[in-house]
Amino acid sequence: MLTESFAAQPAHIYFAGGCFWGVEEYFSRIPGVCDAVSGYANGTTDHPDYAAVSTGSTGHAETVHVTYDPSRVSLQTLARQFFRIIDPLSHNQQGNDRGSQYRTGIYYTNAADQKILAEIMACEQKNYAKPLAVELAPLKAFFPAEDDHQDYLRKHPNGYCHINFASLKDLPVSLDAARYRKPDQATLKKTQSPEAYAVTQEAATEPPFSGKYLHNATKGLYVDVVTGEPLFFSQHQFDSGSGWPSFSRPVDPVVVTERTDKSHGLVRREVRSRVGDSHLGHVFDDGPKELGGLRYCINSAALRFIPHDQMVNEGYGDLLPLLETE
Numbered sequence: 001m002l003t004e005s006f007a008a009q010p011a012h013i014y015f016a017g018g019c020f021w022g023v024e025e026y027f028s029r030i031p032g033v034c035d036a037v038s039g040y041a042n043g044t045t046d047h048p049d050y051a052a053v054s055t056g057s058t059g060h061a062e063t064v065h066v067t068y069d070p071s072r073v074s075l076q077t078l079a080r081q082f083f084r085i086i087d088p089l090s091h092n093q094q095g096n097d098r099g100s101q102y103r104t105g106i107y108y109t110n111a112a113d114q115k116i117l118a119e120i121m122a123c124e125q126k127n128y129a130k131p132l133a134v135e136l137a138p139l140k141a142f143f144p145a146e147d148d149h150q151d152y153l154r155k156h157p158n159g160y161c162h163i164n165f166a167s168l169k170d171l172p173v174s175l176d177a178a179r180y181r182k183p184d185q186a187t188l189k190k191t192q193s194p195e196a197y198a199v200t201q202e203a204a205t206e207p208p209f210s211g212k213y214l215h216n217a218t219k220g221l222y223v224d225v226v227t228g229e230p231l232f233f234s235q236h237q238f239d240s241g242s243g244w245p246s247f248s249r250p251v252d253p254v255v256v257t258e259r260t261d262k263s264h265g266l267v268r269r270e271v272r273s274r275v276g277d278s279h280l281g282h283v284f285d286d287g288p289k290e291l292g293g294l295r296y297c298i299n300s301a302a303l304r305f306i307p308h309d310q311m312v313n314e315g316y317g318d319l320l321p322l323l324e325t326e
Helices: 020-028 050-054 075-084 111-125 165-170 185-191 194-202 317-325
Strands: 011-017 033-041 061-068 104-108 134-138 142-144 220-224 230-233 256-261 268-273 279-284 295-298 303-307
Touching (some): 011 020, 011 075, 020 075, 075 165, 185 194, 194 279, 220 317, 230 295
Antiparallel strands (some): 033 061, 033 142, 220 230, 220 303
8 A cells, every 4th residue: 555655765575474454554554664565475376366375375475565765764663563563473373364374474675684684583582482483585476465455454444453553652753754853054053062063064073082972871862963863872882992982873774874985085984864964973894793793983072862761851752662672
């Protein structure tokens, strides 16, 4: 079901979570999802229909093709939400439905997505003593289901559905780009310190070992000093010895952008904030391997820190579960 227009190059992922009626409706309600289509995936027959798939003999799983705008919602967010609506330990069964066609799986078309999804699954596995029954595999084939099965719950609001939509209320709305706005330059010059203005607007770099957050040990959230957009969690900060605050990853990949920086006779990857386009620092591939191998080297002057116990009052309470559980 087409829900939104694209603001960026679309990306694709396929979720098998039992009966596709509810899975399709669930993902169609997530901001940033542009299309959700029910269908049949990774079986052994071509152009199957519902009757054939229902026998369990085709090898196909009822699957939803999710097309999304990666500048608005990340693959990580979509995958986390997927695990909110399935029983990941159940083999060939979700809700009242039984059979191989109701198995759970995540199927990708971009090889780079495999690492991201594997990390999500590894994180989920920590919550269970038994192994997950969720497939992670490349998409081999996908066939859209018949028209009767598209937008089924929109057409039949009282139709059967094993999905609990309540978890949609826990979506991290603080990551919605529409919540933030960059002030004009005149306002920025009045509201930002000279150092913050120079760093964020003129790509300056604060002197090493001078930043106020270099040795911050308080639990909380770092946001863009210009717009307030969430950027980094304290739990991902580590001491790199470089002289600047270092992070293994952002709150969510969608909140930062990268550009090639050829200044000073070097070729580096500059990191900027999504909405404010603030210069934050650079990202390098020499971070701790156990943390993913990246080092986001960030200027303290580009950040504002919100302690854990103030996040609710500051409007970031929806991010507390991520801060506390990751």
